[in-house]
Amino acid sequence: MTGHSVNAQETNKAIESKVKNLLSQMTLEEKVGQMTQVDFTVIGVPKEQNAEDQIDPAKLEDAVLKHHVGSILNTPFTPDNKAQSIDIWRKMMRTVQDAAARTRLKIPVIYGIDAIHGATYTQNSVLFPQAINMAATFNSDLAFKEGEITAREVRASGQQWNFSTVMDIGRQPLWPRLWETFGEDVHLATVMGTAYIKGHQGDDFSAADKLPTCLKHYVGYSYPLNGKDRTPAWIGERMLREYFLPTFEAGVKAGAPTVMVNSAEVDGIPGHANHHYLTTILRGELGFKGFTVSDWADIERLYTRDKMAASPKEAVKIAVMAGIDMSMVPFDFSFYDLLVDLVKSGEVPMSRIDEAVSRILTVKYQAGLFEPKPLLPIEGNFATAEAIETNRQAARESIVLAKNEHNILPLKKDANILVTGPTANLLSAMNGGWTVSWQGATEELYPQEKLTVLEAIQEKATGKVTYVGGDAFDAPIDVQKVIDEAKDHDVILLSLGEHPYTETPGNIETLNLDQAQVDLANAAIATGKPVVLLTLGGRPRIITSIAERASGVILGFLPGMEGGEAIADILYGDYNPNGKLPISYPRNTNGITPYDYKPIESFESNIYNPLYPFGHGLSYTTFETSDLKVEKEKINIGENINVTVNVKNTGSLKGKETVLVYINDVAASVTRPNKQLKAFKKVELNPGQSESLSFTLTPRDLSFIGVDLKRIVEPGDFKVMVGNEMVGFTVTK
Structure with a gap:
């Protein structure tokens, strides 16, 4: 046993003892207060007052001293939240802790x-590409x-808990939170999410530059049948265990x-009422020891x-008994009042309250909140040159x-470029929601020193750059002017999205682009000039007819604050692109099939035919993989197997390539996907x-959820696929 794990055990025992001792001194009201989380508006001055001190002392006292509130969330001016300066955050946090x-x-x-791509509500923080881009x-x-940079910058502003990272997987492209996920693949989302958590928390999230994370949104939220946010998911337990759990x-x-x-709800049971998910699986099977927090107003919604529930009080009882430890109420003390009554009447046992409060107090001790450290110095911890460069590299x-096509890209710096389209000159179009404000749409709140795509092109170009477009997303674009200007330009950059x-405000009826954008695209293509299509936005909007006629296509999604410069770097060849799609890009609005489709989805007339497949992404150089081998032709159940493959840069430029290793279980008692990414x-x-690259596939990589809903490995043949090669091996009993 390592010294670190001995120390960890000692620390856990010491915390357990402190929690027990503290709990024994607490009144019922103090305990229920710990389970209560309110929005900033409950302690804030009304936004129209524009006071220098945004916290109302009497309201704060009512919340923290009278109602014993254990948690507060959000930024002032909800729901039109906006970023505060780091100094204001630090002052507010001191006031709350005092x-x-x-x-x-x-x-x-x-x-x-919600610091989901950096310290989103702190002015001038380093805001990364959103998760779909990462x-x-x-x-x-x-x-x-x-994870490291986000934790450091959130800590520097004095806040103590980050509602990130999203561990839902994005398999429904209509869903307006698709971009908050790490894409459609289980393995990719697992690897990226785990890395983020480890960077964010380190070995000890009480460290001055670390921070506890929060897994969202347990579980099945991301797969609504109709694609709209907060609507039912129809997921059987096998699929839940295979793809979503x-x-x-991890x-x-x-x-x-x-x-x-x-x-939302899965299989008819709202998430906040689902004892099977919240207690049997999360606690019993996954071994989760921390605390659960409701999402916004969702306990009351069991009633409304x-x-x-037949009443708000019954809603509280259902949620707490299902396994909710803390309620994001968020605007009042109704949860507190109702839960106190429920315990006094014996409807909720004190043992359940003690359990929830012990979990909350444990995390507060683990986060070092009982021994507050001095706030991190701003200098050297906030928006450093190194952090900004890391962000630009991520973008x-x-x-x-x-x-x-025909190597239209990279462009020459002296080319004359006509830039048009609604996303070309907006920082908001590269950042999306949870950026400065909740919806991320208020352009004037963005830091003006950051460059839009247009501005970044203008900085790099030595040729003529002409822009035809409105200053806002919904401003009409003069199509005739685009047609007239095209004559004097070598190439058109068409920036759509x-x-x-x-x-919920992001719910849509179709993945089709706005007709105005389609009309603009058709006019640009009709000029006969080469068109490079750039798309920005959180979902794969349908671009098939435009992409087929364009010479170049760049899928930008939401690359963050450094996205404009990153795109210009790629357009001009100052950076060799190497991004690969973490989702299947649909050809048509209803052509939604993930890459790991079942055999029946590619049988007879059924085909996997996206516009661009999962893992697709070109470079300005070329790569080849070869000599794929497995270490053994036969292994026993429970053994690892090693895989090797060579990768070569066969082109003329330095570049990065991602080598993807897929497997297929040839025959099994539950139908298996045609392939699954495993490394x-x-x-x-x-x-x-x-x-030469080597990979180790483990028994877990070869497993699936069997007929009895248990994870198993069955003996039989397996295939390993990399690039155009395939090799096989057999698992024996």
């Missing part, structure tokens, strides 16, 4: 924020660094101490929306070059250079 220090037992408040990098080192299991193993619960690696959004490595190679 109030907690005046309580009888001096239990600190844990303050939570997945496209296939670079877990970048995910680790993003493994990422959360997050628990990586040490995430908190879990936020699915706002889901009609599961570069996240951009997918999907088409490059979506306005920013998240959650990947990203390597950088000079022209002509080759490298």
Whole structure:
């Protein structure tokens, strides 16, 4: 046993003893207060007052001293939240903790924020590409660094808990939170999410520059049948265990101490009422020891929306008994009042309250909140040159070059470029929701020194750059002017996509682009000039007819604050693109089939025919894989198997390539996908250079959820696939 694990055990025992001791001194009201989380508006001055001090002392006292509130979340001015300066955050956090220090037992408040791609509500923070882009990098080192930088910057602003990372997998492209996921593949999402958590928390998330994470949104939230946010998912338990639980299991193993619960319902049971998911599986099977927090107002919604409870009081009882430890109420003390009544009447046992509060207090001790450290110095910990460069590299690696006909790209710096389209000159279009504001759409709140795509092109170009487009997403674009201007330009950069959004406001009826964008595209293509299509936005909007006629296609998704410069770097060849799609890009709005489809989905007239497949992404150089081998032709159940393959840069430029290793279980008692990603490595190679890569496949990689809903490995034949090669091996009893 290592010294570290001995120390960890000693620390856990010491915390357990402290929690027990503290719990024994607490009144019922103090305990229920710990289970209560309120929004900033409950303690804030009304937004129209524009006071210098945004916290109302009387309201703060009511929340923390009278109602014993254990957690506060969000930024001032909900719901039109906007970023505060780091100094204001630090001042507010001191005010909140000073109030907690005046309580009888001096239990600190844990303050939570949605810092999902950097410190989203702190001005001038380093805002990374969103998760869908981070997945496209296939670079877990970048995910680790993003976690480190985010934790450091959130800590520097004084906040103590990050509602990140999203471990849902994105297999429904209509869903307006697709971009918050690491894509459609279980293995990719597991690797990237785990790396982020480890960077964010380190070995000890009480460290001055670390922070506890929160797994979202347990479980099945991301697969609504109709594609709309907070609508039912129809997922059987086998599929749940095969596709949706493994990422959360990995997050628990990586040490995430908190879990936020699915706002919607799966198989007829709302997430906040699902004892089987929240207690039997999460606690009993996955071994989760931390605490669960509800999502926004979702306990009350068991009564108001889901009609599961006959009263608000019954809704509280159902949720707490199902396994919810903390309620994001968020605007009042109703949960507190109702739960106190429920315990007094004997409807909720004190043992359940003690269990929930012990979990919450344990995380507060683990996070070091009872022994507050001085706030991190801002200098050297916030928006450092190194962090900004890491962000720019993440943006570069996240951009997918999907088409490059006749090597239209990279462009020459002296080329005359006509730039048009609604996403070309907006920072918001590259960042999406949870950026400065909740929906991320208020362009004037963005840091003006950051460059849009247009501005970054203008900085690099020596040729003429002309822009035809409105200053806002919904501003009409003069199509005739585009046609007239095209005559004097060598190439048209057509920048299309979506306005920013998240959650329910992002619900749409179709993946088709707005007709105005289609009309603009048709006019640009009709000029006969080469067109490079750039898309920005959180979902794969349908671009098939445009992409087929364009000379080049760049899929940008949401590359963050450095996205403009990263895209310009790629357009001009200052950076060799290496991003790969973490989703299947649909050809048509209803052509939704993930890459790991079942045999029946590619049988007779059924085909997997996306516009661009999972893992697709071009480079300005070329790569080949060869000599794929397995170490043995036969292994016993329970053994690992080693796989080797060579990869070579066969082109004329230095570049990075991600080698993807897939397997297929040839015949099984439950139908198996045609292939599943089980390993990947990203390597950088000079022209002509080759490298031999080795991978180890474990019994877990060969397993699946069997007929009895248990994970098993069956004897039989397996195939390993890399590039155009395939080799086989057999598992014997």
